[in-house]
Amino acid sequence: MGGDRAPGMVVDGASIARKRFPDVRYLLFGDEARIAPLLESTPGLKGCCEIRHTKDFVSNQDKPSAALRTGRQSSMRLAINAVDAGEAAGVVSAGNTGALMTMAKIVLRTVPGIDRPAIASYFPTLRGESIMLDLGANIVCDAANLVQFAVMGEVFARTVFGVVKPSIGLLNVGSEEQKGHEEVRAAAAELRSTDLPISFHGFVEGNDITAGTVDVVVTDGFTGNIALKTAEGTAKLYSEFLRGAFHSSLVARIGYLFARHALNKVRKRTDPRRYNGAMFLGLNGIVIKSHGGTDALGFANAIGVAVDMAANDFNTRIRDEIAHLHAGAAAAKPPQAVSG
Amino acid sequence: MGGDRAPGMVVDGASIARKRFPDVRYLLFGDEARIAPLLESTPGLKGCCEIRHTKDFVSNQDKPSAALRTGRQSSMRLAINAVDAGEAAGVVSAGNTGALMTMAKIVLRTVPGIDRPAIASYFPTLRGESIMLDLGANIVCDAANLVQFAVMGEVFARTVFGVVKPSIGLLNVGSEEQKGHEEVRAAAAELRSTDLPISFHGFVEGNDITAGTVDVVVTDGFTGNIALKTAEGTAKLYSEFLRGAFHSSLVARIGYLFARHALNKVRKRTDPRRYNGAMFLGLNGIVIKSHGGTDALGFANAIGVAVDMAANDFNTRIRDEIAHLHAGAAAAKPPQAVSG
Numbered sequence: 001m002g003g004d005r006a007p008g009m010v011v012d013g014a015s016i017a018r019k020r021f022p023d024v025r026y027l028l029f030g031d032e033a034r035i036a037p038l039l040e041s042t043p044g045l046k047g048c049c050e051i052r053h054t055k056d057f058v059s060n061q062d063k064p065s066a067a068l069r070t071g072r073q074s075s076m077r078l079a080i081n082a083v084d085a086g087e088a089a090g091v092v093s094a095g096n097t098g099a100l101m102t103m104a105k106i107v108l109r110t111v112p113g114i115d116r117p118a119i120a121s122y123f124p125t126l127r128g129e130s131i132m133l134d135l136g137a138n139i140v141c142d143a144a145n146l147v148q149f150a151v152m153g154e155v156f157a158r159t160v161f162g163v164v165k166p167s168i169g170l171l172n173v174g175s176e177e178q179k180g181h182e183e184v185r186a187a188a189a190e191l192r193s194t195d196l197p198i199s200f201h202g203f204v205e206g207n208d209i210t211a212g213t214v215d216v217v218v219t220d221g222f223t224g225n226i227a228l229k230t231a232e233g234t235a236k237l238y239s240e241f242l243r244g245a246f247h248s249s250l251v252a253r254i255g256y257l258f259a260r261h262a263l264n265k266v267r268k269r270t271d272p273r274r275y276n277g278a279m280f281l282g283l284n285g286i287v288i289k290s291h292g293g294t295d296a297l298g299f300a301n302a303i304g305v306a307v308d309m310a311a312n313d314f315n316t317r318i319r320d321e322i323a324h325l326h327a328g329a330a331a332a333k334p335p336q337a338v339s340g
Numbered sequence: 341m342g343g344d345r346a347p348g349m350v351v352d353g354a355s356i357a358r359k360r361f362p363d364v365r366y367l368l369f370g371d372e373a374r375i376a377p378l379l380e381s382t383p384g385l386k387g388c389c390e391i392r393h394t395k396d397f398v399s400n401q402d403k404p405s406a407a408l409r410t411g412r413q414s415s416m417r418l419a420i421n422a423v424d425a426g427e428a429a430g431v432v433s434a435g436n437t438g439a440l441m442t443m444a445k446i447v448l449r450t451v452p453g454i455d456r457p458a459i460a461s462y463f464p465t466l467r468g469e470s471i472m473l474d475l476g477a478n479i480v481c482d483a484a485n486l487v488q489f490a491v492m493g494e495v496f497a498r499t500v501f502g503v504v505k506p507s508i509g510l511l512n513v514g515s516e517e518q519k520g521h522e523e524v525r526a527a528a529a530e531l532r533s534t535d536l537p538i539s540f541h542g543f544v545e546g547n548d549i550t551a552g553t554v555d556v557v558v559t560d561g562f563t564g565n566i567a568l569k570t571a572e573g574t575a576k577l578y579s580e581f582l583r584g585a586f587h588s589s590l591v592a593r594i595g596y597l598f599a600r601h602a603l604n605k606v607r608k609r610t611d612p613r614r615y616n617g618a619m620f621l622g623l624n625g626i627v628i629k630s631h632g633g634t635d636a637l638g639f640a641n642a643i644g645v646a647v648d649m650a651a652n653d654f655n656t657r658i659r660d661e662i663a664h665l666h667a668g669a670a671a672a673k674p675p676q677a678v679s680g
Contacts, residue, residue, distance in 0.1 A: 206569025229546025259595025
């Protein structure tokens with residue numbers, strides 16, 4: 001029931017995803033009276049969908065704490081419960097981000113060794129794709145949080161992305177050691193001196209995100225959210241300027257006709273729907289947050305992210321990897337000298 | 341002597357600026373042995389330039405505190421001193437940002453009512469241009485700093501930009517009142533309840549910067565710096581994708597030939613050199629920071645920003661406006677009830 005165009009957009013998204021992943025089944029949580037007619041009118045979807053009726057839903061205006069208290073029968077909460085109960089491999093929601101994170105934390109709990117989950121997403125870069133976290137779950141972060149985000153990002157890039165030795169960068173206002181605030185400097189000092197087998201690049205700046213300088217960009221949720229939305233806004237500005245240019249004269253319109261095919265490729269490559277589906281990392285369960293304003297195609301991509309993580313059994317791997325990393329770090333420590 | 345290609349780039353920049361502003365004269369601070377031959381070989385420039393020789397200069401690696409202590413005879417310091425002495429209307433530097441800010445604060449001091457200067461710059465938007473501050477001078481800001489940045493941005497947009505009633509937005513991760521960290525919420529509360537005649541829009545998000553939702557975007561220097569560089573990186577990514585698209589096939593190349601004229605307009609409109617020249621607001625003197633990696637055209641634009649601020653007598657106006665705003669606010673306060 002979440003998102004600007006739910007539940008129609010969600011059903012249509014499942015319909016698109018069904019063609020890509022024919023074996024996936026869907027539990028749809030929400031108002032049966034509204035969802036059932038949509039299923040009826042969508043060919044082929046009924047067979048792989050099951051409606052779990054509830055009247056309650058979390059609105060975008062609800063505070064996370066209020067949603068947690070009063071939303072025990074909400075579609076969002078019941079969907080998360082289904083993941084916890086093992087009925088669903090993951091949950092995809094276009095609803096209230098804060099409520100989704102708060103409920104998921106309470107119901108699914110964090111992986112051992114992780115204090116706070118983080119929101120991660122893919123980013124297009126000059127060298128391919130990178131991932132960035134946190135994108136808004138943790139507005140204020142200390143050094144330990146940032147170090148944990150680095151570990152989660154590293155494991156994600158290695159296990160799901162398939163990067164052999166992913167490089168990690170901490171987002172800052174300059175590359176020199178003394179730059180930035182206390183938290184970011186302390187996190188860098190810890191990542192530089194850690195026994196964890198992590199390839200820490202050092203500080204990166206805003207322009208390094210799209211340059212693809214590192215595979216994983218780590219930052220606090222305040223800065224990450226603003227960087228993500230600034231990038232989205234800039235891409236939109238650029239494409240509007242282009243649209244205007246191609247409409248500015250007859251000659252330019254002719255040029256557009258010739259270049260249309262190539263330009264459509266650029267449009268697809270920078271389409272925000274392509275990168276829809278932010279991952280909540282660090283939970284005992286797969287939780288994917290779709291943009292609230294997305295359409296069916298964007299929602300289908302968010303479903304794809306969940307399918308990908310489930311197929312790679314990401315959650316087991318991240319738990320094992322983090323335990324392994326910590327065990328390795330402990331073993332690598334020199335034995336303590338005994339005084340006497 | 342600052343910037344990657346100084347002093348040649350600086351001299352060439354002055355040469356371009358000379359054609360735009362024929363009445364401006366330049367004091368060039370630095371190594372005479374290197375600057376004099378450049379002036380000799382640049383037609384027409386010698387007549388409006390005067391070299392102030394010094395061997396010392398601040399490097400990009402110098403810490404601001406060290407530059408302040410040991411750089412009393414540096415080209416940067418002597419140039420700032422010339423502004424303080426009234427010999428120069430403003431200083432333009434492509435050197436070490438931190439050192440420039442630290443020296444300028446000590447020598448020129450802040451305007452009464454302003455605790456800390458901020459770095460501001462123009463931003464292209466869908467609706468024209470806006471200004472954003474702080475872009476990196478103050479990594480950690482409290483609510484009072486953010487409120488002062490809002491006041492400076494308001495006065496700047498009104499007096500130099502000519503916006504009748506500029507709208508002010510505080511950069512945050514959402515528009516609702518409870519969003520963000522303590523400092524940004526406290527600053528919003530103060531701007532909402534203030535007696536200052538300021539048009540406070542409320543919180544804005546990263547995508548609002550280029551959407552042009554407000555005339556002035558206010559944030560701390562950490563977030564602002566990262567947002568600025570993320571926008572620059574995204575614009576570069578987009579233009580690289582486009583370049584690739586136009587080279588991807590013969591048909592696309594033909595399209596480019598037709599659309600070239602229109603596309604060049606977009607390139608000019610988004611050229612970072614066009615927006616070169618960040619303003620240090622809140623000082624008793626005009627200080628403009630050019631990108632270190634810019635070329636002569638970019639440096640000429642930074643000179644243009646200084647000329648513009650000097651021509652509009654911005655510093656007197658900001659001082660008067662801030663005094664006036666504070667006086668107005670004091671007068672607008674209801675008289676205190678006398679109990680008895």
